[in-house]
Amino acid sequence: MAAYPFSEIEPKWQKFWDENKINKIEDDFSKPKYYILDMFPYPSGAGLHIGHPEGYTATDIIGRYKRMKGFNVLHPMGYDAFGLPTERYSMQTGIHPKEVTAKNTKNFTNQLKALGFAYDWDRTVNTTDESYYKWTQWMFLKIYNSYFDEILQKAMPIEFLSIPENLVSQEEIDAYIDSQRLAFIAMIPVNWCEELGTVLANEECDEWREKGYTVERKPMRQWMIRITKYAQRLLDDLEIVEWPHSTKEMQKNWIGKSEGAEIDFFVPSIQKNIRVFTTRPDTLFGATYMVVAPEHGLVNELTTADQKAAIEAYITTSSLKSDLERTELNKEKSGVFTGSYAINPATGAEIPIWIADYVLAHYGTGAIMAVPGHDLRDNEFAQKYSLPILKVVENKENLDFDVTKEAFCEDGYAVNSEKSEVSINGKNTPEAKSIISNWLENKGIGKKKIQFKLRDWLFSRQRYWGEPMPIMFFEDGTRRGLDEDELPLVLPNVKDFKPAGTGESPLANVEEWVNFIDKKTGKKARYETNTMPQWAGSCWYYLRYIDPQNPEIFAAKDKEEYWMGDGGIDLYVGGAEHAVLHLLYARFWHKVLFDYGVVSTPEPFKKLFHQGLIMGLSYRNKNNVLIPNDLVESKDGKFFDTRNGEELEEIVAKMSKSLKNVINPDDVIKDFGADSLRIFEMFLGPLEASKPWSKSGIEGINRFLNRAWRLIATEESTLSDSVQDVPMTSDQEFALHCTIKKIGEDIENLSFNTAVSQMMIFVNEFTSAEIKSKEAMEKFVLCLAPFAPHLCEELWRILGHTNSIVLEKYPEYDITKTVKSEVEIVIQVTSKIRGKLIVPLDADQSAVEELAMKDESVLKHLDGKPIRKVIYVKNKLINFIV
RNA sequence: GCGGUCGUGGCGGAAUUGGCAGACGCGCUAGACUUAGGAUCUAGUGAGGAGACUCGUGGGAGUUCGACUCUCCCCGACCGCACCA
Structure with missing residues (x-):
C-alpha cells in the first residue's frame, strides 16, 4: 500500500503559508499574548543537526496550539551568527565571514522551513546585522556609562556619581569615575592562545586544548563587566522565575554566596594588617597559622631574607600552572613559610605566615586564617608541615574526636575559646559566630561580610568577527564612548583575518579604520580594537524580535510592555548547557535595562525548560x-x-562523526517527511530526557501517520467514502473527547510523548469502524494539526474546508463524554485481586458489595472467613479484609 | 569531595491526593491477503507454571488493608561544580 504523499504536500503547504503570510504576527494588543522562545542557533557550516528540531518542534506545537486557543503568539527565530568558527573558516578559505554567515543562515533557514515551523520570517534577527548590533553597542554603552548605586542596589547614570571631595585634579576625577563604571578596563591574567591570537573564556580552554592548541595564563589589558554588583539580585530573583530546580541550583552555586567575617591579622614586622575572609569566625581561637596566595600583594614584604629563594621558586612554579592544573584532582598541597609572623587577635599568639597555592588569589581577600582542627584543607596542610592543630569546636556526638588526625568541620559548641575580653566557650556554633563577629567589630579589627564566588565578566575578545566596542581613545590618555547618533560603529571590511600578532585583534591592522580624527572633539583618536564576546548578542535578542525593524529604539515601549507583560517570556526552551553562562549574562543584561526603565520586567524568562539531548x-x-x-x-x-x-x-x-552514528534531518525528511520527524522527536520520550534515536521508531511513526491518512483519504487524495455524517458510538465519542482533552492538557504540560500516544489510541479506535463520523475526523485533524501541520492542512482541504487549518480554533470537549457510564472495578480479598466487576459509574458501596459477593473466585478466597473490614474506593476497587 | 537529576519488560517509555504495574510505540511470534513481502490487516507478547496460582518497578528495611508512588539505609547511572576558606 502506498504511503501518504508527504513529499508532495509538505513543500506545497510550506509555499502556501509563506505566500499567504499565514504565520505573520500582528501587534494586536487586544488579544492575550503568548511569547514562546527558542534559543537561537549558531549557523554553523554543518547545518541543522537532529537535536535542533526537538526543542523547536516542541515550541512550534505549543505556539500553534496557543494560537488555536485564541492567543496572539510570538514565536520567532533568528541567528547568533558572530563567533570564532566562522572566523577560523574565513582565515583558512579567505572567504569573508559576512559571506560565510549569509550562506550558512540561508541554509539554516531553508532547513527550518522544510520542517514546517510557523515562524514569522519577517521578524527574524541576526546578531551580525549592523541594524542589530547597533543596539548591542547601545546597551554596552548604557553599561559603560553607569555605576552601581549600593544604596539603591541598581545601575545609575555615571553623571549622578558623587565624586569624593578629596579628588581635585580632572585626572584623579576621571580615574575615579572610570573605577566606578560597570564596564571597565583591567590588567588581569587571562587564558591566552597564541595560535588563535585571542583570549579564551575558562570554559573554552579545554575545547581548544583538546584540538591541540596551547593555552597559557598571561596578564593582559581587558574589558570587564561588573556583573558581581548584581550578585545578590541575580540570586534573589531566582525565586520569582519558574525554572528547573537543577538550573536554579547551578546558578546559585555559581553565584556562590557565603556569609562570614573579614578579620585583620596584625604583622608586627611590617606594621601592616593581613585581612582574611572566613565563614567560621567562631574558630578564631584555633587559627594556628595563616596562608596567603602566591599572588598576594604583601608576599614580598612578608618574605624574610633567608626564605626569599624558596618563596620565589614557589611563586614561579605556581604561576606556570593554569587554573585548571592548580586545581587538578586531589593533588597534594604544597607551600612555603614566608619567615614572618602575625598576631592572632583572639589568643595574642604569634602564628607563622605561609604561602600556598591552595589559597586562591581571586576569592575573598586572597589570604586565610588556617584553622586546621576544623577545616579539611588546613588540616591536611598542617599535618604535612607539622603545624599545631587545636580543638576549638566540640563534636557533641563524639567528645573524643581527635582533630589532629581529621578535621571536624560541622557545627558543635565552642571550647578552648576564652580570654579576658571575650569567651564563647560552651556556645553553639551560630551563637559563637555572632559573638565573635560583634567583638571584632567593636574592636575595629573585623566585620561581618558577605562574599560571592561570582567573578566579573571578561568581556573582550581579540577577534574580528564580533561587535566592535564603541569606545575611542585620545592621545592624551582620555577616552569617550560613542554617542547614540554615532552608532552603529560598523566593522570595517577587511581581507585578512589573522590576529595582529601583538595581542590585539585583526582590527588593529586596519589602519584607515582604527586611527581617525574624532569629528566631535577634533582630536586624534583610535578605536578600541577588541570586540565583544559571542554572549553579548544573545543577551537581548528576545527583545529585538518584539520590534525587529525599529530604527529609533531596540523595541518600542508599548510593544515591549505587551509582549514581555506578565513576568516576561512565557516559555523559553533550550539546552541545559546554557544553564549558567548565557542565562546568567542575559539576566544581568536585562536587569541593567530594567534599572533604566527600558524594559518592564526584572527577569526576562519567566518559565524555562531544557530539552534533553x-x-x-x-x-x-x-x-x-x-x-x-x-x-x-x-x-x-x-x-x-x-x-x-x-x-x-x-x-x-552522543552522536559524533567518528562513531558514524550521526542522523541528518534532511535525510529523515526525505525518507519519512517533516511531520514524521516532528512527531517522532516528540514521541521518543519526555522532552527533558536524553534519549536515543531509533531507526525503527521513526518507521512506526510514519506508519501511524499513514493510518491516520487512510482513515480519511483515499490513495487519490480524495475524501474516503467511509467518512460520513453519522453519529458516533459511545466508545468513539469517549475516544474523541478524551483525545481533545488529553492532547490539550499534555501540550500545556509539555508531555508531548503521551499526547502522541493518545492520537494513536484514537486512530486505533476508529480504524476498525467501517463508517467514520466526519465530525470526529475533523476534530481529530484539528488536534493533530499542531504536531503534523502539513498532513493536517491537506486533510482539512480533503474534508472540504477552504481556510487554512492554522487559523482554526482548537476543538472543545464535553467533560461528561470523557467518562464512561460503566466502569470496571477490582475486587480484592485482603488486597489481592480476585475478580473484576462492571458496575455503573459512581455505584454505591452496598450494591457493589452485593455483586462482588457473588463472584466465585472471591467466595473461594473469602472461604467463609469473617470479614473484618471493607474498603471501597468509588470507581476503583472494593477490598474485603479477612 | 559537594550540589542536582534519575533507576519500571528484549528496547523507548506510561501510570504517583498511595488503589488493576507495563498505556502507546519498537521488536518478536502466529495467522490473513498476496506471484512476492522489508507493504497492509488480525491476534498474541513481563517472568515462572499444564493449571489454580505465584513472583515482579536497582537492593534492603519501614508505614499502610494496599507502595513504582511515602519514610530511612545501601548500590548504580548521568549532569554540573570542584582547594570558594
Whole structure:
C-alpha cells in the first residue's frame, strides 16, 4: 500500500503559508499574548543537526496550539551568527565571514522551513546585522556609562556619581569615575592562545586544548563587566522565575554566596594588617597559622631574607600552572613559610605566615586564617608541615574526636575559646559566630561580610568577527564612548583575518579604520580594537524580535510592555548547557535595562525548560572500545564487529562523526517527511530526557501517520467514502473527547510523548469502524494539526474546508463524554485481586458489595472467613479484609 | 569531595491526593491477503507454571488493608561544580 504523499504536500503547504503570510504576527494588543522562545542557533557550516528540531518542534506545537486557543503568539527565530568558527573558516578559505554567515543562515533557514515551523520570517534577527548590533553597542554603552548605586542596589547614570571631595585634579576625577563604571578596563591574567591570537573564556580552554592548541595564563589589558554588583539580585530573583530546580541550583552555586567575617591579622614586622575572609569566625581561637596566595600583594614584604629563594621558586612554579592544573584532582598541597609572623587577635599568639597555592588569589581577600582542627584543607596542610592543630569546636556526638588526625568541620559548641575580653566557650556554633563577629567589630579589627564566588565578566575578545566596542581613545590618555547618533560603529571590511600578532585583534591592522580624527572633539583618536564576546548578542535578542525593524529604539515601549507583560517570556526552551553562562549574562543584561526603565520586567524568562539531548546508538567491545557503526553488523538482535566477529554491546552515546552514528534531518525528511520527524522527536520520550534515536521508531511513526491518512483519504487524495455524517458510538465519542482533552492538557504540560500516544489510541479506535463520523475526523485533524501541520492542512482541504487549518480554533470537549457510564472495578480479598466487576459509574458501596459477593473466585478466597473490614474506593476497587 | 537529576519488560517509555504495574510505540511470534513481502490487516507478547496460582518497578528495611508512588539505609547511572576558606 502506498504511503501518504508527504513529499508532495509538505513543500506545497510550506509555499502556501509563506505566500499567504499565514504565520505573520500582528501587534494586536487586544488579544492575550503568548511569547514562546527558542534559543537561537549558531549557523554553523554543518547545518541543522537532529537535536535542533526537538526543542523547536516542541515550541512550534505549543505556539500553534496557543494560537488555536485564541492567543496572539510570538514565536520567532533568528541567528547568533558572530563567533570564532566562522572566523577560523574565513582565515583558512579567505572567504569573508559576512559571506560565510549569509550562506550558512540561508541554509539554516531553508532547513527550518522544510520542517514546517510557523515562524514569522519577517521578524527574524541576526546578531551580525549592523541594524542589530547597533543596539548591542547601545546597551554596552548604557553599561559603560553607569555605576552601581549600593544604596539603591541598581545601575545609575555615571553623571549622578558623587565624586569624593578629596579628588581635585580632572585626572584623579576621571580615574575615579572610570573605577566606578560597570564596564571597565583591567590588567588581569587571562587564558591566552597564541595560535588563535585571542583570549579564551575558562570554559573554552579545554575545547581548544583538546584540538591541540596551547593555552597559557598571561596578564593582559581587558574589558570587564561588573556583573558581581548584581550578585545578590541575580540570586534573589531566582525565586520569582519558574525554572528547573537543577538550573536554579547551578546558578546559585555559581553565584556562590557565603556569609562570614573579614578579620585583620596584625604583622608586627611590617606594621601592616593581613585581612582574611572566613565563614567560621567562631574558630578564631584555633587559627594556628595563616596562608596567603602566591599572588598576594604583601608576599614580598612578608618574605624574610633567608626564605626569599624558596618563596620565589614557589611563586614561579605556581604561576606556570593554569587554573585548571592548580586545581587538578586531589593533588597534594604544597607551600612555603614566608619567615614572618602575625598576631592572632583572639589568643595574642604569634602564628607563622605561609604561602600556598591552595589559597586562591581571586576569592575573598586572597589570604586565610588556617584553622586546621576544623577545616579539611588546613588540616591536611598542617599535618604535612607539622603545624599545631587545636580543638576549638566540640563534636557533641563524639567528645573524643581527635582533630589532629581529621578535621571536624560541622557545627558543635565552642571550647578552648576564652580570654579576658571575650569567651564563647560552651556556645553553639551560630551563637559563637555572632559573638565573635560583634567583638571584632567593636574592636575595629573585623566585620561581618558577605562574599560571592561570582567573578566579573571578561568581556573582550581579540577577534574580528564580533561587535566592535564603541569606545575611542585620545592621545592624551582620555577616552569617550560613542554617542547614540554615532552608532552603529560598523566593522570595517577587511581581507585578512589573522590576529595582529601583538595581542590585539585583526582590527588593529586596519589602519584607515582604527586611527581617525574624532569629528566631535577634533582630536586624534583610535578605536578600541577588541570586540565583544559571542554572549553579548544573545543577551537581548528576545527583545529585538518584539520590534525587529525599529530604527529609533531596540523595541518600542508599548510593544515591549505587551509582549514581555506578565513576568516576561512565557516559555523559553533550550539546552541545559546554557544553564549558567548565557542565562546568567542575559539576566544581568536585562536587569541593567530594567534599572533604566527600558524594559518592564526584572527577569526576562519567566518559565524555562531544557530539552534533553538526542543520542545515537554505538557499540563497544569487551575492552570498552567504541566501534564506529559502519563496522558493526547485527544478527538476531545481537551485534558483531565485522572485522573479527567479536560480539559487541549496544550502548547509547552522543552522536559524533567518528562513531558514524550521526542522523541528518534532511535525510529523515526525505525518507519519512517533516511531520514524521516532528512527531517522532516528540514521541521518543519526555522532552527533558536524553534519549536515543531509533531507526525503527521513526518507521512506526510514519506508519501511524499513514493510518491516520487512510482513515480519511483515499490513495487519490480524495475524501474516503467511509467518512460520513453519522453519529458516533459511545466508545468513539469517549475516544474523541478524551483525545481533545488529553492532547490539550499534555501540550500545556509539555508531555508531548503521551499526547502522541493518545492520537494513536484514537486512530486505533476508529480504524476498525467501517463508517467514520466526519465530525470526529475533523476534530481529530484539528488536534493533530499542531504536531503534523502539513498532513493536517491537506486533510482539512480533503474534508472540504477552504481556510487554512492554522487559523482554526482548537476543538472543545464535553467533560461528561470523557467518562464512561460503566466502569470496571477490582475486587480484592485482603488486597489481592480476585475478580473484576462492571458496575455503573459512581455505584454505591452496598450494591457493589452485593455483586462482588457473588463472584466465585472471591467466595473461594473469602472461604467463609469473617470479614473484618471493607474498603471501597468509588470507581476503583472494593477490598474485603479477612 | 559537594550540589542536582534519575533507576519500571528484549528496547523507548506510561501510570504517583498511595488503589488493576507495563498505556502507546519498537521488536518478536502466529495467522490473513498476496506471484512476492522489508507493504497492509488480525491476534498474541513481563517472568515462572499444564493449571489454580505465584513472583515482579536497582537492593534492603519501614508505614499502610494496599507502595513504582511515602519514610530511612545501601548500590548504580548521568549532569554540573570542584582547594570558594
